[in-house]
Amino acid sequence: MKINLASTIKISLRALRVNKMRSALTMLGIIIGVAAVITMLAVGKGARTKIAEQISAVGSNLIIVLPGSTTAGGIRLASGSFQNLTRADADAIRNECSAVQTTAPVLNGGVQVVYGNQNWATTVYGTDENMLEVRDWTLAAGRNFYEQEIRSAAKVCILGQTVAESLFGNDDPLDKAIRIKKVAFTVIGVLNTKGQSMIGMDQDDIIYVPVTSAQRNLFGRWFAGSIRTIMVKAVNTQALERAEDQIRELLRQRHRLAPGQEDDFTVRNLTQMMQMAEQASKVMALLLAAVAGVSLLVGGIGIMNIMLVSVTERTREIGIRMAVGAKTWDIRTQFIIEALILSLIGGLIGVLLGIAAARMLSFFAEWTVSFSLVSILISFGFSGIVGIFFGFYPAYKASLMNPIDALRHE
């Protein structure tokens, strides 16, 4: 340990400067490796963050109940042909299933809405005052439905941000009357923005109206009380499966299905589906990072190769240093530090390049990327470890030389 670090670093830098091109090419392996790791981690993390955002945007712990059964082949019959889910089912689930926090009915359809001379095609969801809780959604302005408005089929509506902006621009929509399918509805609230859904749909392109009003004023061909979907919020993530079982049991009972008879409804767990998607993206991100890691490894092998060449070339120098008193450790640290300098400079450039590449991806390909200081430090640190690891063997080889043989080396 007695050799001083400053002079070792100076010696190493001089040695690397002598073969500028060679040092640069060796570094390139590490640069590409580290840049790839940084980019892949950023892309992978970005994808995960996006999915996580989408999960929270849909609402967490969500279960949806659809009419019609899943056939053996997994193909559900067209849901429009069934009208066997009712508001009463939704209420029963809310009241009787212990694992369920709340439910909201959905009766939806595409409509044309008009305000003044503004025209907009969107989707109307007939629902009740529980919908906002089910979807973890908050209001930007105005208020939620009153229970009384649901019962009386009041012509009131809550607008998503996209609809509000399309119809009203900068004006205040509250208490204005819009025409949905030529029926006047009064705007009582505006939702906060939620952004795109996982499949890329604009979740803010939406209007909520009382489910009763939707049935009576907009979608008249539906029987009173029958609905298209029940959205269910479980009390927590752990309760999701229990909630599903309870819902299934309750609905079979309510629909008077005999044992062995197929369900006439379908229960789906949205959170699970999205968690699967998240899992898949995690695996994907890991794979990408692994591939990038391999290129870092290849860069490391490049370092080892060059260090071996360097040790052979500088055998005489090693011999001279040993002859005047350099110990095994001194020679070893010198070559390890040289490898370390190569890999750390490469790592530093790689980090910068990786960040730039990820930025470009997010700018030109509009991918979501997300950096974390930890991942940057880890890849930089890893490049250092690669340097030490692959520098060790050549350094070890150099340190084992016998001084007189090294001095006689041609």
Next chain:
Amino acid sequence: MALIETCNLEKRYDVGESVVRALDDVSVRIRAGEFVSVMGPSGSGKSTFMNMIGCLDVPSAGRYLLDGIDTGLLGPDELAEIRNRKIGFVFQGFNLLARTTALENVQVPLLYSAQRPKDFRDRAVSALKLLGLENRLDHHPNQLSGGQQQRVAIARALVNDAPLLLADEPTGNLDTKTGIEIMELFVRLNEEKKITIVLVTHEADIAACSRRIIRFLDGRIVSDQVN
């Protein structure tokens, strides 16, 4: 007690079928403070002998005691430390580091010593001054004449103030005048600082400066006489 003591030292090289005996049954004692010349024709084993007593090479047979320590029992790091602390070595072929200034070359032994680096530069400068190279400090070996390179190599051997100076033809590349100046320096070091000196030379008037002359022939000592 002798500073250098070799017992039946032997160095064999197997080259193809034949065996070269570079050293053959060499037993010699050199006391601290002696000034010894080693002479002999080319290929007689002088450099091999110097490498051996400089702890750079290991014998095929026999023992070498330096300062009473059997060097055959020491590991590479202990030998390195002995080379660093006790021995200043001037190589026949200079062995300077390329692309490294004279000043830095002379500092190399100091880097591997346990000393504090603050006076390294000063010590290297004064060693180079001693050899008349004070205005060649920043020259690389390929920017120096053969004689200047040789003097840098001598400065490097002196910089650590080692008690034993081993010089393999230190004046081989120098003109007579400079050669004699170097020899006067060696004599002074030997008398004033009591540095033990063993040097290889072909020239009788150089050897005349020393007190004792050992002659080699075919790897054997053929004469050992006080001057």
